[in-house]
Amino acid sequence: MQxxxxxxxxxxxxxxxxxFAFGAQAASIKISCSGVGQELEFCKGAAEAWxxxxxxxxxxxxxxxxxxxxxxxxxxxxxxxxxxxDVLQVDVVWPGLLGNHLLDLKPFTKGVEKEHxxxxxxxxxxNNRLVAMPWxxxxxxxxxxxxxxxxxGQKVPDxxxxxxxxxxxxxxGERAAGNDKMWGYVWQGRxxxxxxxxxxxxxxxxxxxxxVEDNGKVSIKNPNASKALQTxxxxxxxxxxxAVLNYAEEEARGVFQAGNAVYMRNWPYAxxxxxxxxxxxxxxxxxxxxxxxxxxGRNAATLGxxxxxxxxxxxxxxxxxxxxxxxxxxxxxxxxxIRGSFNPTLGSLYKDxxxxxxxxxxxxxxxxxxxxxxxxxxxxxxxxxxxSNQFWNAAHEVLSGxxxxxxxxxxxxxSLTRLSRGGKWN
Ligand code: GLC
Numbered sequence: 001m002q003x004x005x006x007x008x009x010x011x012x013x014x015x016x017x018x019x020f021a022f023g024a025q026a027a028s029i030k031i032s033c034s035g036v037g038q039e040l041e042f043c044k045g046a047a048e049a050w051x052x053x054x055x056x057x058x059x060x061x062x063x064x065x066x067x068x069x070x071x072x073x074x075x076x077x078x079x080x081x082x083x084x085x086d087v088l089q090v091d092v093v094w095p096g097l098l099g100n101h102l103l104d105l106k107p108f109t110k111g112v113e114k115e116h117x118x119x120x121x122x123x124x125x126x127n128n129r130l131v132a133m134p135w136x137x138x139x140x141x142x143x144x145x146x147x148x149x150x151x152x153g154q155k156v157p158d159x160x161x162x163x164x165x166x167x168x169x170x171x172x173g174e175r176a177a178g179n180d181k182m183w184g185y186v187w188q189g190r191x192x193x194x195x196x197x198x199x200x201x202x203x204x205x206x207x208x209x210x211x212v213e214d215n216g217k218v219s220i221k222n223p224n225a226s227k228a229l230q231t232x233x234x235x236x237x238x239x240x241x242x243a244v245l246n247y248a249e250e251e252a253r254g255v256f257q258a259g260n261a262v263y264m265r266n267w268p269y270a271x272x273x274x275x276x277x278x279x280x281x282x283x284x285x286x287x288x289x290x291x292x293x294x295x296x297g298r299n300a301a302t303l304g305x306x307x308x309x310x311x312x313x314x315x316x317x318x319x320x321x322x323x324x325x326x327x328x329x330x331x332x333x334x335x336x337x338i339r340g341s342f343n344p345t346l347g348s349l350y351k352d353x354x355x356x357x358x359x360x361x362x363x364x365x366x367x368x369x370x371x372x373x374x375x376x377x378x379x380x381x382x383x384x385x386x387x388s389n390q391f392w393n394a395a396h397e398v399l400s401g402x403x404x405x406x407x408x409x410x411x412x413x414x415s416l417t418r419l420s421r422g423g424k425w426n
Pocket of ligand 1: 193
């Protein structure tokens with residue numbers, strides 16, 4: 001696993017010349033954003049626009065795409081008190097883990113946080129300090145090939161069983177017609193934070209709870225959760241390639257984007273890429289909520305999303321905070337939504353005709369975003385990453401056939417209960 005930091009210096013020279021000419025001291029801000037899909041390109045574009053506007057400099061630090069590897073890198077940099085990164089892209093599940101190392105942004109917001117989703121702001125508030133500004137929201141979605149569903153007379157599946165049957169029918173049909181690369185369903189099965197997101201969706205959709213409940217009780221050992229994992233395991237090597245056990249977001253999208261999958265679970269960013277002019281699936285893709293677990297089940301999407309934060313160890317805190325406020329502003333979020341299908345964190349943009357025209361699902365599936373299932377971060381606090389790590393490992397064991405769901409979840413429940421110190425956690 002590569003944990004090295006690749007640094008690209010952009011636009012520094014021009015800004016430095018400008019600053020020199022006017023006698024001002026330009027700050028050089030190192031910003032770290034993820035590179036999933038078009039994320040890096042969009043991050044760089046907006047950061048450079050800010051640098052040009054303010055006469056400062058920007059250096060883009062590219063961390064690993066894998067969320068869990070990115071967290072490890074941040075923990076290493078921040079716990080060393082290093083100023084190697086000034087502005088960090090922070091996952092919705094990290095404010096509790098990294099909050100102590102992040103600057104309180106309240107003095108810089110001019111009250112604009114009131115316009116963002118209240119839940120997101122609460123999530124980013126740590127001991128009364130606003131440690132990150134919301135940047136984009138995520139919820140797990142089902143992407144499907146409209147053309148193939150129509151060709152095989154299939155409706156968008158309502159339950160996982162329906163998805164399984166539909167995926168198999170179309171996969172078999174397309175293979176018989178000559179596309180031996182066709183798969184029914186691709187998703188995130190690698191042992192990392194992304195699998196926690198997918199597996200929580202399965203469990204919640206079967207009514208199996210959310211691993212640790214709000215009152216601190218570990219709830220993962222239950223028949224519905226077992227059924228959920230059993231269902232997902234039955235896809236591997238059938239409608240999903242065995243390689244899915246090592247897929248993150250981009251590997252799944254690669255297969256779907258090449259036209260070789262009927263269904264895909266992914267985040268909203270995949271929409272705009274599918275709709276690109278050079279995309280072989282342009283105009284052939286539909287977006288729906290993920291299926292229910294069956295009778296008594298529900299549609300469940302895991303809540304994801306990203307914020308921007310300033311490191312407490314930055315030597316240019318004021319400029320770094322100014323960059324964060326610019327990048328998370330309505331104008332930049334609107335542009336990102338229209339051109340990159342990144343869901344805004346400002347409620348008003350969901351009523352913006354240009355945003356909804358470019359991304360019909362943002363309007364149609366608005367309820368999916370507002371009712372998405374949160375991972376148990378608040379209750380587990382500083383131990384969230386250990387909880388998630390144990391959960392994704394248990395799910396991975398079941399998916400790869402190394403353990404039966406009841407055994408894996410039984411062991412997980414015992415281990416999490418020990419970690420919870422009798423359900424008290426903090
Ligand atoms: C996306 C989501 C984030 C999640 C990650 C998992 O980046 O925004 O919340 O943890 O995917 O891979």
